[in-house]
Amino acid sequence: xxxxxxxxxxxxxxxxxxxxxxxxxxxxxxxxxxxxxxxxxxxxxxxxxxxxxxxxxxxxxxxxxxxxxxxxxxxxxxxxxxxxxxxxxxxxxxxxxxxxxxxxxxxxxxxxxxxxxxxxxxxxxxxxxxxxxxxxxxxxxxxxxxxxxxxxxxxxxxxxxxxxxxxxxxxxxxxxxxxxxxxxxxxxxxxxxxxxxxxxxxxxxxxxxx
Numbered sequence: 001x002x003x004x005x006x007x008x009x010x011x012x013x014x015x016x017x018x019x020x021x022x023x024x025x026x027x028x029x030x031x032x033x034x035x036x037x038x039x040x041x042x043x044x045x046x047x048x049x050x051x052x053x054x055x056x057x058x059x060x061x062x063x064x065x066x067x068x069x070x071x072x073x074x075x076x077x078x079x080x081x082x083x084x085x086x087x088x089x090x091x092x093x094x095x096x097x098x099x100x101x102x103x104x105x106x107x108x109x110x111x112x113x114x115x116x117x118x119x120x121x122x123x124x125x126x127x128x129x130x131x132x133x134x135x136x137x138x139x140x141x142x143x144x145x146x147x148x149x150x151x152x153x154x155x156x157x158x159x160x161x162x163x164x165x166x167x168x169x170x171x172x173x174x175x176x177x178x179x180x181x182x183x184x185x186x187x188x189x190x191x192x193x194x195x196x197x198x199x200x201x202x203x204x205x206x207x208x209x210x
Contacts, residue, residue, distance in 0.1 A: 014040040016047040020054065086167070086174065088194035091119045093148045093180070095188070098122070103195070104167075120145060132164035132171060139163055142176065148191050151180045162202070165195075173202035 008031075015029035028047050087103035096118025101108040112122050123143050131139055141147055142161045151159060161176045179192040 014043045016040055016043040018047045018051050020051060085194040086197050090190060090192050093145055093189040093191050130166045135163040148180055149189055152189055167197060172197050172199035174198060
């Protein structure tokens, strides 16, 4: 090794190992230092800095992997629950885009992508076909971007609304639920909306009140 260094005109060499969990994973050094030829504190400091940076990068990668695994598990759980609902949609409240949709709202994402309509315009347009006219005003408020964003600001992450909606040719009571949350990666406000047919229990409730 000395002969190799000599061929490169290296007469002095300061070297420090880069450690990871008590194992040297590499070395950093200075060839022919002009000063402090027997003092390697600066080289040792640089080795510590590199080791620390490598550890941070590894931790960051591990966190990303854990987040992706958690996201996959949540996604599977999330779709299993939503499969039991009459309709569902995940929306980006800030951009107005529909991320996914299913049930009797299944075609809403494709329609939004094709027409350029945001979720408010699309949902309100269809509401005129299916919703009871007496419920339109409160439905419009529930679906507004400003309302959903305000819910997150005040810490009210889940809201419910009872509406009357056509299912086939019959008007049924339905419960609309909205979960508002902030995306972990890009920080946008998202909302998960889903609808459940509660006609039987609602009619029993109304009968008891009579």
